Amino acid sequence: MYRYDEFDHEFVAGRVAQFRDQVSRRLKGDISEDAFKPLRLMNGVYLQLHAYMLRVAIPYGTLSSRQMRMLAHIARRYDRGYGHFTTRQNIQYNWPKLGEIPDILEELASVEMHAIQTSGNCIRNVTADHFAGASADEVADPRPYAEILRQWSSLHPEFSFLPRKFKIAVTAAEHDRAAIQVHDIGLQLKKNEKGELGFAVWIGGGQGRTPMIAKKIKDFLPEADLLSYVTAIVRVYNLHGRRDNKFKARIKILVHETGTEELTAQIDAEWAQLRGGELTLPAEDIASIQAYFAPPPLTDRPEGWAQLAAWKRTDADFSAWVAQNVAPHRHPDYGMVTISLKPIGGIPGDASAEQMEVIADLAEELGFDEIRVTHEQNLVLPHVALADLEPLYRALAANGLATANAGLITDIIACPGLDYCALANARSIPVAQEISERFGDAARQREIGDLKIKISGCINACGHHHVGHIGILGVEKKGAELYQITLGGSADENTSIGEIIGRGFEPERITDAVETIVETYLAGRSNDKEDFLAYYRRVGSAPFKDALYGEKSQAA
Amino acid sequence: MALIWNETGVVENDRFASGEETPFIDLDAALTAAEEGANSLAVLVAPGDDVSRLAPVLDRVALVALDFPAFSDGRGFSHATLLRDRLGYEGEIRAVGDVQLDQVPFMLRVGITSVETRHEPTARRLTEMRLPGVGLHYQPSARRSQRPSETSYSWRRRTADAG
Numbered sequence: 001m002y003r004y005d006e007f008d009h010e011f012v013a014g015r016v017a018q019f020r021d022q023v024s025r026r027l028k029g030d031i032s033e034d035a036f037k038p039l040r041l042m043n044g045v046y047l048q049l050h051a052y053m054l055r056v057a058i059p060y061g062t063l064s065s066r067q068m069r070m071l072a073h074i075a076r077r078y079d080r081g082y083g084h085f086t087t088r089q090n091i092q093y094n095w096p097k098l099g100e101i102p103d104i105l106e107e108l109a110s111v112e113m114h115a116i117q118t119s120g121n122c123i124r125n126v127t128a129d130h131f132a133g134a135s136a137d138e139v140a141d142p143r144p145y146a147e148i149l150r151q152w153s154s155l156h157p158e159f160s161f162l163p164r165k166f167k168i169a170v171t172a173a174e175h176d177r178a179a180i181q182v183h184d185i186g187l188q189l190k191k192n193e194k195g196e197l198g199f200a201v202w203i204g205g206g207q208g209r210t211p212m213i214a215k216k217i218k219d220f221l222p223e224a225d226l227l228s229y230v231t232a233i234v235r236v237y238n239l240h241g242r243r244d245n246k247f248k249a250r251i252k253i254l255v256h257e258t259g260t261e262e263l264t265a266q267i268d269a270e271w272a273q274l275r276g277g278e279l280t281l282p283a284e285d286i287a288s289i290q291a292y293f294a295p296p297p298l299t300d301r302p303e304g305w306a307q308l309a310a311w312k313r314t315d316a317d318f319s320a321w322v323a324q325n326v327a328p329h330r331h332p333d334y335g336m337v338t339i340s341l342k343p344i345g346g347i348p349g350d351a352s353a354e355q356m357e358v359i360a361d362l363a364e365e366l367g368f369d370e371i372r373v374t375h376e377q378n379l380v381l382p383h384v385a386l387a388d389l390e391p392l393y394r395a396l397a398a399n400g401l402a403t404a405n406a407g408l409i410t411d412i413i414a415c416p417g418l419d420y421c422a423l424a425n426a427r428s429i430p431v432a433q434e435i436s437e438r439f440g441d442a443a444r445q446r447e448i449g450d451l452k453i454k455i456s457g458c459i460n461a462c463g464h465h466h467v468g469h470i471g472i473l474g475v476e477k478k479g480a481e482l483y484q485i486t487l488g489g490s491a492d493e494n495t496s497i498g499e500i501i502g503r504g505f506e507p508e509r510i511t512d513a514v515e516t517i518v519e520t521y522l523a524g525r526s527n528d529k530e531d532f533l534a535y536y537r538r539v540g541s542a543p544f545k546d547a548l549y550g551e552k553s554q555a556a
Numbered sequence: 557m558a559l560i561w562n563e564t565g566v567v568e569n570d571r572f573a574s575g576e577e578t579p580f581i582d583l584d585a586a587l588t589a590a591e592e593g594a595n596s597l598a599v600l601v602a603p604g605d606d607v608s609r610l611a612p613v614l615d616r617v618a619l620v621a622l623d624f625p626a627f628s629d630g631r632g633f634s635h636a637t638l639l640r641d642r643l644g645y646e647g648e649i650r651a652v653g654d655v656q657l658d659q660v661p662f663m664l665r666v667g668i669t670s671v672e673t674r675h676e677p678t679a680r681r682l683t684e685m686r687l688p689g690v691g692l693h694y695q696p697s698a699r700r701s702q703r704p705s706e707t708s709y710s711w712r713r714r715t716a717d718a719g
Contacts, residue, residue: 007692007704007712014690021688022658030677031656035627039658121628151694152711157665158637158697161630227711238634243603273642278696278710285709 001062002147002292004112012109019043020102042122044115045101049422054093054101055118060128060146061089061373065360068371070111072356078104085341085349087413087464089127089373090118094420116154121162123153127169129177130374133293134382136330138172140197142189144289146170152227159234163241164249179491181205181214182467184251198222203233204255207461211497212252215260228279232271296368296383301333304386311390318393321404333386338406339379344440345433348414349377358399366392376413409451410436413464417457424457426474426481431455434511448518451532467491469533470517471498483510487544488536501541502549513548520547559679562670566683572598572619580621590616603631607638614645624653633666640667640698657681661689667698691715
């Protein structure tokens with residue numbers, strides 16, 4: 001993985017000193033809270049309902065064991081002993097003291113981490129496929145490009161006061177695990193006919209109160225032109241994106257109001273001026289960033305196949321965990337292991353300091369020192385030999401980390417909701433917990449199969465409800481919480497926005513409603529190979545409406 | 557009372573200091589004045605203006621003032637970049653409006669050469685020449701800055717006077 005050089009160390013140290021100065025001016029009253037807000041946001045510091053919240057960047061979700069141990073240390077020393085992994089592959093601490101945040105940043109800097117641009121109206125932490133560098137289906141590792149974009153976007157002097165936040169995601173496989181079509185810029189690394197690397201470029205995807213699927217504006221952008229083209233996009237957005245209404249300020253609205261064709265023409269005109277200039281990436285620079293991401297030395301471990309088969313025969317729980325949480329690696333003797341942070345009835349994405357340390361140890365011992373954070377709020381050990389799965393499982397299970405539910409109905413994404421967030425209209429976490437309890441039975445989950453439930457506590461959609469197979473949106477109506485259900489959303493290569501099924505449900509009825517939806521699917525599917533999304537796409541919303549609201553609702 | 561500052565320090569008695577009357581004319585007025593043969597124009601570019609319209613008259617412009625009406629409005633950063641990199645303007649560019657200390661290092665990097673501020677804590681720190689920026693950069697910009705070394709990545713820069 002990427003390692004800081006002297007330049008990076010000096011830069012981050014400079015940034016910590018700068019923020020320390022900003023905090024001291026705020027505490028002295030030289031800066032008002034209004035003026036401090038954009039400054040602290042650019043360093044990941046939010047003011048929540050009860051306290052400040054610090055969001056630490058985990059670029060493209062990649063962590064070493066050493067870094068994970070530091071996250072555990074910070075949880076223990078400066079917070080209440082846990083952290084919360086987010087849908088942006090970051091980690092949030094909910095209870096730091098403002099005066100201590102510069103110290104936290106200094107500790108992070110010692111392990112090559114920071115909180116730069118994890119919030120604010122700037123280019124946010126660049127995300128990537130959590131299986132990058134390990135999956136069989138990618139054309140090349142997308143993370144070197146995400147790292148180049150991370151560097152280029154850090155404290156960018158022209159793009160630090162954009163109309164609104166700006167999110168970039170990179171994937172390198174046809175099967176999109178990075179949700180690029182719901183990003184401001186989505187990049188798909190691909191090869192052209194000559195075998196050269198470049199990108200298909202999408203812009204204008206997003207969720208929030210106006211969900212939109214991104215539009216493809218370039219089929220093949222040569223890799224050398226990555227920064228000049230992205231600069232052209234962001235410059236056009238900075239100059240022309242709306243600033244009169246923060247709910248219409250994302251680039252998706254600019255795309256929508258200007259028209260894809262016209263906006264693409266503006267971007268291309270700007271790019272024509274920039275192309276071939278000093279932002280052109282030299283091949284040797286790309287190569288030397290790529291060298292940091294060289295695959296680990298995976299020796300052949302064929303003995304794992306027979307061992308795995310034997311272990312599976314003797315332990316049904318282990319067998320179920322392997323089937324659900326271990327995906328094929330590009331090396332046949334290895335697997336990519338999802339560590340679920342969704343224990344039945346737990347808070348999605350939370351991990352205790354002790355759990356983080358266990359994972360750090362296991363990654364070091366059995367996983368080539370690599371950990372990934374997924375946008376689905378789980379962790380991944382991307383390179384584990386099949387021969388090591390059994391001891392890994394035992395250690396995870398002993399620490400509450402072996403829930404065999406990756407991709408199943410209890411693998412729920414939820415935003416922090418009204419329990420923490422100042423923007424929320426409704427609670428998200430208790431809803432996730434109750435659904436998780438209701439469907440906690442392992443056999444029942446497996447029978448239901450792949451089903452993504454995503455819950456947001458307000459229309460800002462941090463819980464990605466628009467792209468949940470079942471999406472749940474908390475709203476406030478007449479002073480009470482109400483939950484609206486959408487069906488049929490998806491954030492993969494066939495991205496779709498879920499459709500609202502009907503009137504909302506009170507907190508005490510939402511889990512029953514989800515169960516009704518699930519039962520309707522189970523009764524209607526043609527066979528157990530037809531997953532929930534495929535069924536919904538085949539039959540539409542009618543059977544679900546009938547089941548939820550009665551036949552009469554169709555006529556009404 | 558507004559303070560005018562550039563990298564050499566506080567500027568006293570600047571001829572374009574905002575007083576009771578604005579020293580600037582807007583973009584349309586500047587184009588008209590230039591057509592009529594006026595020189596030494598001080599033009600105020602509003603955030604929504606197309607700065608490239610100034611291209612034909614830049615040799616008649618003494619100062620371009622970029623308006624930052626709110627801390628959160630970053631269009632002026634692109635205007636400055638375009639003036640320097642695209643239009644080749646070499647005269648003074650001044651940030652006016654809601655200019656606050658933490659933006660000033662960014663402003664210098666995109667080619668802004670002076671600022672006018674009414675924010676007292678900002679004025680104090682500028683007077684003390686204590687800027688809060690980081691002298692290392694991950695992107696080229698309009699202001700002259702150097703590659704940190706011959707072997708460093710093409711996108712990296714170091715501000716010439718940073719340690």
